[in-house]
Amino acid sequence: MLKINENYLKLPGSYLFSTIAKKVSAYQEAHPEKKIIRLGIGDVTRPLTPTVISALHSAVDEMAEAATFRGYAPDLGYEFLRNAIADNEYKARGCDIKADEIFVSDGAKCDSGNIQEVFSLDNKIAVCDPVYPVYVDSNVMAGRTGLYSEESGKFENVIYMPCLEENGFAPEFPEEVPDIIYLCFPNNPTGAAITKEGLQGWVDYANKNGSVILYDAAYEAYISEPGIPHTIYECDGARTCAIELRSFSKNAGFTGVRLGYTVVPKDLVRGGVDIHSLWARRHGTKYNGAPYIVQRAGEAIYSEQGKEEIKGLVSYYMRNAQYILDGLKKAGYSVSGGVNAPYIWLKAPDGMNSWEFFDYLLEELNIVGTPGSGFGPAGEGYFRLTAFGTYENTVEAVDRIINR
Amino acid sequence: MLKINENYLKLPGSYLFSTIAKKVSAYQEAHPEKKIIRLGIGDVTRPLTPTVISALHSAVDEMAEAATFRGYAPDLGYEFLRNAIADNEYKARGCDIKADEIFVSDGAKCDSGNIQEVFSLDNKIAVCDPVYPVYVDSNVMAGRTGLYSEESGKFENVIYMPCLEENGFAPEFPEEVPDIIYLCFPNNPTGAAITKEGLQGWVDYANKNGSVILYDAAYEAYISEPGIPHTIYECDGARTCAIELRSFSKNAGFTGVRLGYTVVPKDLVRGGVDIHSLWARRHGTKYNGAPYIVQRAGEAIYSEQGKEEIKGLVSYYMRNAQYILDGLKKAGYSVSGGVNAPYIWLKAPDGMNSWEFFDYLLEELNIVGTPGSGFGPAGEGYFRLTAFGTYENTVEAVDRIINR
Numbered sequence: 001m002l003k004i005n006e007n008y009l010k011l012p013g014s015y016l017f018s019t020i021a022k023k024v025s026a027y028q029e030a031h032p033e034k035k036i037i038r039l040g041i042g043d044v045t046r047p048l049t050p051t052v053i054s055a056l057h058s059a060v061d062e063m064a065e066a067a068t069f070r071g072y073a074p075d076l077g078y079e080f081l082r083n084a085i086a087d088n089e090y091k092a093r094g095c096d097i098k099a100d101e102i103f104v105s106d107g108a109k110c111d112s113g114n115i116q117e118v119f120s121l122d123n124k125i126a127v128c129d130p131v132y133p134v135y136v137d138s139n140v141m142a143g144r145t146g147l148y149s150e151e152s153g154k155f156e157n158v159i160y161m162p163c164l165e166e167n168g169f170a171p172e173f174p175e176e177v178p179d180i181i182y183l184c185f186p187n188n189p190t191g192a193a194i195t196k197e198g199l200q201g202w203v204d205y206a207n208k209n210g211s212v213i214l215y216d217a218a219y220e221a222y223i224s225e226p227g228i229p230h231t232i233y234e235c236d237g238a239r240t241c242a243i244e245l246r247s248f249s250k251n252a253g254f255t256g257v258r259l260g261y262t263v264v265p266k267d268l269v270r271g272g273v274d275i276h277s278l279w280a281r282r283h284g285t286k287y288n289g290a291p292y293i294v295q296r297a298g299e300a301i302y303s304e305q306g307k308e309e310i311k312g313l314v315s316y317y318m319r320n321a322q323y324i325l326d327g328l329k330k331a332g333y334s335v336s337g338g339v340n341a342p343y344i345w346l347k348a349p350d351g352m353n354s355w356e357f358f359d360y361l362l363e364e365l366n367i368v369g370t371p372g373s374g375f376g377p378a379g380e381g382y383f384r385l386t387a388f389g390t391y392e393n394t395v396e397a398v399d400r401i402i403n404r
Numbered sequence: 405m406l407k408i409n410e411n412y413l414k415l416p417g418s419y420l421f422s423t424i425a426k427k428v429s430a431y432q433e434a435h436p437e438k439k440i441i442r443l444g445i446g447d448v449t450r451p452l453t454p455t456v457i458s459a460l461h462s463a464v465d466e467m468a469e470a471a472t473f474r475g476y477a478p479d480l481g482y483e484f485l486r487n488a489i490a491d492n493e494y495k496a497r498g499c500d501i502k503a504d505e506i507f508v509s510d511g512a513k514c515d516s517g518n519i520q521e522v523f524s525l526d527n528k529i530a531v532c533d534p535v536y537p538v539y540v541d542s543n544v545m546a547g548r549t550g551l552y553s554e555e556s557g558k559f560e561n562v563i564y565m566p567c568l569e570e571n572g573f574a575p576e577f578p579e580e581v582p583d584i585i586y587l588c589f590p591n592n593p594t595g596a597a598i599t600k601e602g603l604q605g606w607v608d609y610a611n612k613n614g615s616v617i618l619y620d621a622a623y624e625a626y627i628s629e630p631g632i633p634h635t636i637y638e639c640d641g642a643r644t645c646a647i648e649l650r651s652f653s654k655n656a657g658f659t660g661v662r663l664g665y666t667v668v669p670k671d672l673v674r675g676g677v678d679i680h681s682l683w684a685r686r687h688g689t690k691y692n693g694a695p696y697i698v699q700r701a702g703e704a705i706y707s708e709q710g711k712e713e714i715k716g717l718v719s720y721y722m723r724n725a726q727y728i729l730d731g732l733k734k735a736g737y738s739v740s741g742g743v744n745a746p747y748i749w750l751k752a753p754d755g756m757n758s759w760e761f762f763d764y765l766l767e768e769l770n771i772v773g774t775p776g777s778g779f780g781p782a783g784e785g786y787f788r789l790t791a792f793g794t795y796e797n798t799v800e801a802v803d804r805i806i807n808r
């Protein structure tokens with residue numbers, strides 16, 4: 001008799017964003033006349049840029065002719081894309097990452113969820129609290145976390161590193177040394193950045209303890225201040241302790257195009273085994289490459305014109321972030337983030353908890369945001385708004401809040 | 405100190421097709437003047453059809469305008485595609501499968517590798533021998549198989565069901581009842597089909613024993629004879645015991661486009677839990693949907709024109725299959741498959757083992773095929789050729805064999 005994976009039953013409720021989507025469509029169905037503004041899920045709204053569109057059309061044309069048709073992609077991604085990434089994201093920043101250390105994929109969410117597979121179930125993970133839910137949930141499903149406590153909002157075998165107003169939303173070294181450390185900077189959901197010095201501290205800590213850092217840098221393009229690292233490989237020693245997860249979703253607007261990559265340096269060795277070969281094996285066995293046309297679209301953002309267009313997209317959303325920040329401050333909210341990240345993190349007013357504030361915003365102002373508690377127990381009482389709406393909707397939403 | 409997933413170290417050598425690719429490129433590098441004909445990996449060579457190309461271009465244009473731009477896809481796939489699949493693949497065949505039981509993905513290889521995650525590590529799997537390597541390898545990585553024995557070529561905790569000339573390449577019910585049964589028909593690598601009666605037997609067996617069948621029907625479009633089921637849901641009772649894996653790679657030539665789907669009927673319940681909800685949770689947490697433009701391409705193959713074009717592609721490859729079958733018989737080989745599947749399965753001549761015959765074909769005739777032993781111990785002494793080459797190359801390869 002087949003047995004199911006009981007670990008799945010330890011997950012409380014459904015995936016955060018699925019729950020929100022259901023709540024919103026239920027409300028919209030009941031109130032079809034209301035104009036709901038969505039500043040919840042981190043989905044972009046600007047169309048793909050001309051350079052990307054042109055690359056997609058060209059690649060589609062190639063697929064129409066036998067002479068230029070492409071079947072299965074190379075396991076780890078096409079060289080044209082891996083070289084463009086290596087040159088522009090790493091070499092240009094003085095980081096020693098080779099093209100063959102880059103694994104192209106269909107997105108950072110998949111990689112974030114799958115990367116834990118190459119590690120033993122005996123490892124203990126540490127996460128920032130609050131945090132992007134995929135890190136914890138994928139470890140729950142694998143059986144690495146133990147049981148969930150309704151009371152604490154925590155899994156018994158996970159190390160939570162609280163990121164609160166009091167510590168500037170920066171995680172502190174935990175008392176118990178974790179084997180796997182998930183870090184995401186610029187941070188989702190708090191919008192906080194980490195300094196080069198701060199990140200170097202984590203790299204040193206991991207190297208000293210034999211831990212591995214899984215560094216999610218999906219929001220790197222939004223960094224606007226100096227002294228903030230764009231990649232963990234700017235830090236000395238990161239090649240022996242860090243894996244970096246990157247995305248084309250938030251810089252180039254590829255949320256519906258699906259493209260990302262993971263960097264596993266060949267110097268990252270544990271128990272005599274290089275992690276690069278394990279991840280390569282996983283790719284070879286359980287993945288079949290990102291679509292050729294999508295990889296060509298990814299390459300296009302590294303042309304001169306492509307780079308300018310990406311800057312334009314980022315500026316567009318950061319103007320929204322500024323408007324939200326200013327407006328919420330004016331309305332008396334306690335806010336952070338929004339300077340090096342497209343997320344604004346605010347405290348729910350009047351002692352409301354996160355879901356109460358969610359319901360208030362949805363039902364009273366017809367605005368969708370994301371409850372901070374959905375990102376972990378230390379997110380309770382906080383709330384996330386994203387800068388990914390249209391400018392017009394963002395202005396309207398903020399004005400609704402101010403004029404309430 | 406981080407520990408790796410030691411299960412990965414139990415895998416003997418690298419993924420079959422990666423090994424072949426390395427051997428071939430080493431040979432080509434040493435002999436740049438030789439024209440190597442690839443009838444090894446099951447990759448298609450015909451370009452995408454006009455209807456698909458046109459759907460891709462239209463969808464790309466939609467992504468260029470804010471009003472029609474699409475970000476994150478719905479977790480389980482766009483309704484337009486799920487409806488088209490439900491209508492054309494299931495309703496049209498009298499099978500009771502609803503659109504919301506269909507999970508769109510980036511391909512059957514990924515789904516084949518990932519589906520085992522929703523089951524307990526305590527389950528015992530059964531596979532045909534020989535078999536597509538992903539089924540066993542993904543279970544090895546998860547820790548479900550025990551150790552590999554060099555002597556037997558088998559993992560200690562896997563039930564192998566030999567498919568040999570003697571039993572018409574059809575698996576027999578194993579003595580020990582498995583929890584999870586992988587079946588692939590039309591079969592990769594033997595090219596054998598299963599009758600409706602034969603498949604009904606497996607469905608009854610699974611229902612009686614509480615097992616779950618993972619039915620890989622990636623080659624369904626190649627069925628040319630009557631009485632061969634195109635989907636397992638043609639069998640009574642399949643809704644309570646079977647998951648079906650399907651692909652757009654081999655019918656529509658999407659190997660480099662990446663699109664597939666998995667059907668999990670809501671009646672499939674074990675231990676009081678419906679597997680549909682587990683797979684939905686996995687999709688929601690660890691996957692982010694197939695690209696919008698690719699899902700539109702998938703929808704296009706269900707138009708009248710699209711269906712005709714797909715038939716044309718299948719006919720093209722099946723002419724190759726016929727040429728290979730006839731030629732090899734003429735050359736005195738013992739061959740099977742090639743009638744309801746794009747694979748031809750042959751016995752290596754002169755007592756050669758599979759890899760010896762691989763080397764012989766590569767070095768003497770500059771033809772790449774796939775060693776049967778790479779698919780399991782019962783494949784030793786056998787060899788797979790595919791019909792996915794161009795007609796011209798297929799003819800040239802067969803003529804090289806005949807004229808040797």
